[in-house]
Amino acid sequence: MSFEDAVATGSTKVGTDATGKMTHSYRSDVNEFFPDAQDLDTVLRTAVGALSPVVKIERGFAIVRTDAEPSAPDFSDAATRERVFAHMARVERGTIERFLEEEAHTFSTRAKQGGFTAAAQSLNLDVHTSRSFPINFGNVDVLPALPRQSDPPLARIAYDEKFFSTAFALLPGQVSDPLILDSSVVLLQLHEEKSVDESVLATTGDSYAHHVRTWYPGYPLALLNTAKMPWAQESVVDTILAHPSFKDTFDNIFRR
Numbered sequence: 001m002s003f004e005d006a007v008a009t010g011s012t013k014v015g016t017d018a019t020g021k022m023t024h025s026y027r028s029d030v031n032e033f034f035p036d037a038q039d040l041d042t043v044l045r046t047a048v049g050a051l052s053p054v055v056k057i058e059r060g061f062a063i064v065r066t067d068a069e070p071s072a073p074d075f076s077d078a079a080t081r082e083r084v085f086a087h088m089a090r091v092e093r094g095t096i097e098r099f100l101e102e103e104a105h106t107f108s109t110r111a112k113q114g115g116f117t118a119a120a121q122s123l124n125l126d127v128h129t130s131r132s133f134p135i136n137f138g139n140v141d142v143l144p145a146l147p148r149q150s151d152p153p154l155a156r157i158a159y160d161e162k163f164f165s166t167a168f169a170l171l172p173g174q175v176s177d178p179l180i181l182d183s184s185v186v187l188l189q190l191h192e193e194k195s196v197d198e199s200v201l202a203t204t205g206d207s208y209a210h211h212v213r214t215w216y217p218g219y220p221l222a223l224l225n226t227a228k229m230p231w232a233q234e235s236v237v238d239t240i241l242a243h244p245s246f247k248d249t250f251d252n253i254f255r256r
Contacts, residue, residue, distance in 0.1 A: 003051070003065050014059050027070070028087045033057055089183075100185040104178035108187055111175045116189045130154060132194050135164055142207040144200060153184040 007013075007020035015033055017023055022033070034040040039055035043064050046052045052064040073080050088096055103123075110119035120127045130151040136143040139158040148155045157163045166176050167188050176188040240246060 012060065014057065014062075020065075021067075026083070028091075097180055097185065101178050101180070104185050104187055108175055108177065111187065111189070116175060128153070129191055132192065134196065135168055137161070137164060142204055153181055153186055156182045 001009075004019070007016075011020055013020070015022060015024070022029070024033075030043070031040060034043055034055060034057060036056050042055055043052055043066075046064060046066045048066050048069060050066060052066075054061050054063055073084070075081060075084075107119050107123055107125065110122060113119075114122075117127055128151070131147050133147050134144050136146055137159065139146045139148070146154065146158060148158075160181065163179060163181065166179060170176060170188060170190040172190055172193075174190065178185050178187055
């Protein structure tokens with residue numbers, strides 16, 4: 001029986017077309033198709049025209065025939081580059097981050113020596129100036145909002161403690177070390193420091209007071225760990241629980 005006859009009569013055709021040829025034959029596809037490292041190595045070493053021994057695949061087992069030598073990728077082709085990048089972004093994100101961090105360190109060194117704008121020009125990079133914003137950890141609604149829409153690289157800084165501690169510790173002209181923000185690596189420089197407008201302070205105070213006044217003594221204690229309370233109420237609860245005069249006698253009372 002020929003290989004083609006065996007495919008036609010006995011193959012389940014998992015991952016192949018009607019002739020037994022793999023439907024996805026990039027190296028990354030081959031790696032995933034043969035989960036066992038030793039079996040993968042066996043397949044890759046199979047000579048053109050030869051058959052492999054039985055190897056494990058994602059769902060079952062297979063015998064592989066190599067029909068041609070692997071072809072080198074054409075990196076001048078945009079589709080190839082996009083596929084490689086998509087694969088790396090999915091399973092080799094750390095490699096991309098390390099590369100960008102190294103590039104960012106180069107930029108940081110040049111910026112500290114010759115200025116932020118000059119360093120950006122030397123590396124063909126754009127300098128983006130964000131709008132001003134306060135320290136608003138969690139992007140709570142009683143404080144001015146973070147620049148999530150206007151500045152895409154800063155879209156997910158709301159709970160990034162390292163970002164806030166780095167950004168708001170910068171001195172005028174100082175350049176930060178590289179920061180990984182989601183899918184971006186950024187370097188920061190303080191552009192301008194502004195005082196908070198008095199009207200903003202007044203509005204913030206009024207909003208905070210309003211949220212605190214909505215608290216009522218009968219609030220079920222069981223909900224403190226499960227319900228999402230307004231930020232102002234959470235801060236009141238945290239302040240009370242952290243106070244040195246507070247004593248936790250729950251167990252003693254509960255066991256009575």
